[in-house]
Amino acid sequence: MPRQERSAATPVQELSTLLELWQWWLKEDYSLDLIVTDPPAQEGDAPRKHHFVFGPCDRREPAVDETFHFDAKLEELMDALHRAQPLPGCHKPARIAGIRIILFNQDLAYQASLETGPNKVEINFDLASTAFSKGRVPGYVKAVRMGRKWLLRPRHPEIVSLAGFEGDIEECLREIFLAASVAPHPYQEYIDANKQQYDQALAGGRRIPE
Numbered sequence: 001m002p003r004q005e006r007s008a009a010t011p012v013q014e015l016s017t018l019l020e021l022w023q024w025w026l027k028e029d030y031s032l033d034l035i036v037t038d039p040p041a042q043e044g045d046a047p048r049k050h051h052f053v054f055g056p057c058d059r060r061e062p063a064v065d066e067t068f069h070f071d072a073k074l075e076e077l078m079d080a081l082h083r084a085q086p087l088p089g090c091h092k093p094a095r096i097a098g099i100r101i102i103l104f105n106q107d108l109a110y111q112a113s114l115e116t117g118p119n120k121v122e123i124n125f126d127l128a129s130t131a132f133s134k135g136r137v138p139g140y141v142k143a144v145r146m147g148r149k150w151l152l153r154p155r156h157p158e159i160v161s162l163a164g165f166e167g168d169i170e171e172c173l174r175e176i177f178l179a180a181s182v183a184p185h186p187y188q189e190y191i192d193a194n195k196q197q198y199d200q201a202l203a204g205g206r207r208i209p210e
Helices: 011-015 017-026 074-082 157-162 169-182 188-193 195-203
Strands: 031-038 048-054 066-069 099-104 108-117 120-129 134-146 149-154
Touching: 011 017, 011 074, 011 099, 011 108, 011 120, 017 031, 017 074, 017 099, 017 169, 134 157, 134 169, 149 157, 149 169, 157 169, 188 195
Parallel strands: 048 066
Antiparallel strands: 031 048, 031 099, 099 108, 108 120, 120 134, 134 149
C-alpha cells in the first residue's frame, strides 16, 4: 500500500501491511497463516475460519469449522482486504474481530490481531513457543494508533527498547521484528532445560498453530 494511502486506511487495511512485510522480508524465516472468520451466510449457520497459508509447513486436518487454502495468491488477498471485498471462499469482507495473522516456524509464533474500542485502535502481538507448544506471552507488544501514526508499547522486558517508538504501521512492524531478531531468546530457560526436545523441534517441519 503506498504510504500516502496509509493515513486513510482502515484497521484491517493497516493490519494487512504485515502481509507485505512478510512477502518481501520475513518469508525466509517464517510461514504465514492469515485467519479470517467468515460470518454465516444464513441465519442459523455457524461462522467458519478460513486459513490462507503460505510457506512450508506440515498440513493438518481441519477442525469442523475450518477451511484451509494453500494455493491462494497473496497479492489477491491483499487487494481484497484493501478493497473491503470477501476473500476467496468467504461470504463477507473480513471484519476487525475476525482477522488474525500468524507468522510461525519450528521455534516461535507471532500472532497479530486487532483490538478496537471507543477512541482505540490497536494491533496486539502475542508470542508463543511452537517448539514447546506452550509459553504464550499475551501482549508481547502493542501498536497503538495515535492519529496518523502508531505508538509501540512493549510488554516483554527483552524488547523494552521499543517503548515510545512512533511511525507509520510499516515502520512499527519493521521495528518489532528487528528488535525481536537481536533480543535474547524469549524462551531460553525452556531451551536450557529441554535442549534435546528443542533440537528435535527445529529439525522437524513447521506446524500450523492450532
